[in-house]
Amino acid sequence: MPPVETTSATTQEIAALSLKDKVLKVQPLQRNHSLDVLYKSFKVQPHIGTEFEAGIQIRDILKSANADDLIRDFAVLVSQRNVVFLRNQDLTFTEQKEFIERLGRAAGKPATSGLHAHPTTDPTSELGEHALVISSEEARKYGNIYSSRGELASLAWHSDITFEPVPSDYAALKIIKSPPEGGDTLWASAYEIYDRLSPSFRTFLEGLTATHTGENFHKLAQAGLTTLNPGPRGAPENVGLALEAVHPVIRTNPVTGWKGVFANKVFTKRINELSKDESDLVLDHLFNLGTQNHDLHVRFRWNPNDIAIWDNRSSFHTATTDFDFDKYERYGERATSLGERPYFDANSVSRREGLGIAPPASRRAHLASLAANATA
Ligand SMILES: [Fe+2]
Structure with missing residues (x-):
């Protein structure tokens, strides 16, 4: 029988304590738990996703006397849990934009990073340049371009706008119309994907960069389906x-100080320091870890006016197009904050190291054999 349990609580506690001495480029933020005094929430899955129970309204937070404390606590919660869900929100798009912008500010984003203007959004549209409309009607219009990617639904996993030099820290999506069944969104934890890599493979990846492109948007423009906004799109970069x-393959989240895999199926095209074949091999492995491990996913069933707020630095997501587009409409509005230029901090840690919890069950036997070989 192979050894199955290798990491004792004592070893993990020592590891967690030793990490406190590390000096990071950006000091991680701690929760102040001001939200917990007012509102009840629960973990939807052990490693990803928190949902607030009924009673919380973002509008109340914005108007609260201690709004700064609450918004800062919210930002840290989102960064730690990847995605936070709030049901039945009475919130205008202007308020939604204000909230996501303040979330990024509270988490310390650069002064030059504002709200993203998506390259496909018409700046003169009703909601303005800082809105991205998520619409099954538009998806139908763009269907031929997007469906050319292949038959696997998993091909659509991504984090938002990583083709931008300054991509997103936080995004908020409010679904206003949803089909009676279907149309769920799934998120995956990039922290947890990193935690499933062997020590030597982590070290190898930490020196690498990847090129991200928004080539599908070029295809839409070439097909006459959209006009691209040359920018600046929310930040001078x-x-x-x-x-x-070009972004690091392993990215440090400044809010948590945790490392995550920063390569996604839709936008990441090539690891620059590797040959094309090597790059495809490594990217496929990283994508498979994120798409085939459903124990690092959370799936959200939308009702009208629900909002999801996620950290794009450390998570991936994908929508589910399983409903009848001819019969039902799915419509939502996304406001997207821009964060910092992605970076890798060698002193940052994995999420499990940071929290002092054991490695994933699937990794323990392998790590035990490495430890046994090291001491033999
Ligand atoms: Fe997205």
């Missing part, structure tokens, strides 16, 4: 129509 950026 996000300008021009290349829609291409």
